[in-house]
Amino acid sequence: MMKTQSNQQNPKQGSTAKTIFLKVIPLVLTAWLAIYTLTMGIAVHKQVKAFQSQGNQGGDTLSWSSEEWQLLKDKTFLEARIALAGDDSIAMTIDFQDSIIRLETKGVVLREVKFGKVEISRFFKALKPLSYAALFSKPFMITEIEGSIVKEPIQVKKAPRDSTEAAQNITTVDTSRVEFVEWHLQLDSVFVVSFVQSERSFGQIDWPTLKYRLSRNYQTFAETNRDLLRFRLPAYQPEVTLFIPGKETKSFYRALPPNGKVALKF
Amino acid sequence: MQRKNKTENNGQIPSRDDSLPGMIETDPLEEAPRRRRTVETLLAIAVYMAFVPFMLYLSPKIPEMLISSKLPGKSLLEAPDEKRVKKYKAEISALEKRFDRFTPGNAYLVVNTTENKFSLYRNRKIVREGLCSTGSYISLEGEGDKKWIFKTPRGDFKVRGKITDPVWRKPDWAFVEEGLPIPPANHPSRYERGVLGDYALALGDGYLIHGTLYQRFLGMPVTHGCIRMNDADLKEVYETLPVGAKVFIY
Numbered sequence: 001m002m003k004t005q006s007n008q009q010n011p012k013q014g015s016t017a018k019t020i021f022l023k024v025i026p027l028v029l030t031a032w033l034a035i036y037t038l039t040m041g042i043a044v045h046k047q048v049k050a051f052q053s054q055g056n057q058g059g060d061t062l063s064w065s066s067e068e069w070q071l072l073k074d075k076t077f078l079e080a081r082i083a084l085a086g087d088d089s090i091a092m093t094i095d096f097q098d099s100i101i102r103l104e105t106k107g108v109v110l111r112e113v114k115f116g117k118v119e120i121s122r123f124f125k126a127l128k129p130l131s132y133a134a135l136f137s138k139p140f141m142i143t144e145i146e147g148s149i150v151k152e153p154i155q156v157k158k159a160p161r162d163s164t165e166a167a168q169n170i171t172t173v174d175t176s177r178v179e180f181v182e183w184h185l186q187l188d189s190v191f192v193v194s195f196v197q198s199e200r201s202f203g204q205i206d207w208p209t210l211k212y213r214l215s216r217n218y219q220t221f222a223e224t225n226r227d228l229l230r231f232r233l234p235a236y237q238p239e240v241t242l243f244i245p246g247k248e249t250k251s252f253y254r255a256l257p258p259n260g261k262v263a264l265k266f
Numbered sequence: 267m268q269r270k271n272k273t274e275n276n277g278q279i280p281s282r283d284d285s286l287p288g289m290i291e292t293d294p295l296e297e298a299p300r301r302r303r304t305v306e307t308l309l310a311i312a313v314y315m316a317f318v319p320f321m322l323y324l325s326p327k328i329p330e331m332l333i334s335s336k337l338p339g340k341s342l343l344e345a346p347d348e349k350r351v352k353k354y355k356a357e358i359s360a361l362e363k364r365f366d367r368f369t370p371g372n373a374y375l376v377v378n379t380t381e382n383k384f385s386l387y388r389n390r391k392i393v394r395e396g397l398c399s400t401g402s403y404i405s406l407e408g409e410g411d412k413k414w415i416f417k418t419p420r421g422d423f424k425v426r427g428k429i430t431d432p433v434w435r436k437p438d439w440a441f442v443e444e445g446l447p448i449p450p451a452n453h454p455s456r457y458e459r460g461v462l463g464d465y466a467l468a469l470g471d472g473y474l475i476h477g478t479l480y481q482r483f484l485g486m487p488v489t490h491g492c493i494r495m496n497d498a499d500l501k502e503v504y505e506t507l508p509v510g511a512k513v514f515i516y
Contacts, residue, residue: 022306026313033320065346071354078361085368090420090516103516105422107368110376110516122330152403154415159408159442166445251380255420255516 036228043233048123052131064129072129073097073265076137080263081107084139090255091139093263094193094242096120101244103255110255113248117198123238124266132266139261140187147183147253148212180209181246183253184216187262191238195252198243374512375475375503377493379418382485384495386503394502397485399478399494400515406439414439416490423469423513428504432466432476434458439490463497465504469513475503 064072077095084091085107093102096118103111127135145151160166184194224234244252373388379400386394401417408414416439436456441448449455463477478484478494488494493515495503507513 022310026310029313029317033317067346068350068354071351071358075354075358075361078358078365082361082365085365088421105514105516107365108370108374108422108512108514110514111378152417154403154405156405156407159406159412160445162445164445166443247381251378251516254380257420 043236047236077265079137080139089257091261095265115244117243119241121238139263142260143189144186148209181249194241195249197246373506377515396499401491402487408442425467425511427468429466432462
């Protein structure tokens with residue numbers, strides 16, 4: 001009798017668990033995905049509108065020819081570079097039209113590299129002239145800079161007790177180590193510029209690079225869900241990804257100071 | 267196979283054991299709910315498997331798809347406003363001239379500490395490039411709070427002095443690094459000849475551009491902060507850069 005009752009209770013518990021795992025949780029997750037997509041759409045629309053309204057409070061009633069548009073971009077970029085030259089620190093300028101990325105300090109070009117492949121968010125192509133000029137005539141401040149390699153490869157060494165120990169502890173430079181370089185900048189907490197080492201076989205990756213990518217994706221995942229739980233619109237940060245050779249991308253990453261500045265031209 | 271009629275089993279529900287051996291038993295009344303449960307299970311698994319990849323990898327793509335691809339250029343005029351074009355061109359020309367003045371017209375040096383390379387410029391053109399050695403990024407920890415980090419500072423500097431046959435005045439870390447006791451400030455053991463090459467250019471704060479005995483390490487980060495070059499490169503740099511010339515290090 002008792003066995004029959006427990007047999008009857010277990011199936012009920014089992015079916016409750018099944019209902020939760022097979023129906024309730026998937027429904028919640030699906031609803032979450034739908035809410036996420038909807039709120040992201042609203043956030044993007046709002047952000048695009050906010051940027052379009054910069055420098056454009058009365059509405060962009062002027063009509064522009066392609067020649068004027070180009071001249072405006074050239075002028076805007078020069079203004080930003082001159083503003084950068086007023087700073088003591090090393091800065092970066094990226095010209096997407098001529099596909100050139102430069103390291104500059106006090107108006108002097110230290111390094112210039114041509115890049116080939118680039119992925120640009122549609123956001124930047126949707127800007128109107130006056131909004132573009134208002135946004136890009138001043139350099140952006142770097143608010144975050146992170147990568148798959150260390151910024152300063154410091155090695156700690158304890159002072160030897162005597163000359164015998166010093167002779168045994170000669171530090172050597174490891175030239176055989178291969179590093180895959182990927183890093184990104186967040187500019188004014190609004191845009192993201194990512195750099196990926198261009199020469200790499202498909203699928204080839206190392207653990208630090210994988211860790212960096214997972215950490216980045218997880219950070220976006222966590223911040224977005226945190227905003228949704230607090231009934232806030234998630235942040236939308238338009239992104240650009242550049243593919244440049246490993247040596248150059250490493251030099252640029254290590255040269256830029258954490259609070260450096262960047263000027264862009266689209 | 268049909269179930270036996272209840273009444274034929276004296277009112278009892280026939281069990282599966284009542285089936286004849288070798289016969290496959292399917293109950294059409296149970297088939298539809300079983301199929302539904304299978305579909306539900308598969309759907310649930312699909313949602314579980316899709317959720318994390320979606321949130322991590324696909325969700326950043328959603329904003330891109332939502333932005334209109336309509337370019338402002340589509341509403342552009344064909345004929346430009348000549349007055350505005352002229353005004354912009356004049357402004358751009360003035361800005362270009364202003365920007366141009368930032369680059370030194372005379373000689374200057376650029377050093378890349380990541381690749382350990384240098385470029386020597388004169389009249390805004392590269393006249394010489396080559397390998398050098400810069401800071402090793404070793405952090406030496408001595409007794410107590412004594413600590414030194416051997417890195418070449420970044421930024422713009424000026425040549426503050428030029429020296430021939432330089433003598434190295436060894437700082438404290440040079441003795442600590444070798445496990446030797448630190449001598450007094452002007453002790454003779456502090457001075458070493460012939461290790462800095464034929465020339466040296468002082469950049470301030472004790473940093474020098476000088477020669478080296480360890481030419482096989484050129485191109486590697488092995489110094490204590492100074493910039494080392496081979497004899498030929500050092501000679502050209504020494505002869506090209508006057509006192510006051512700019513040195514940019516990145």
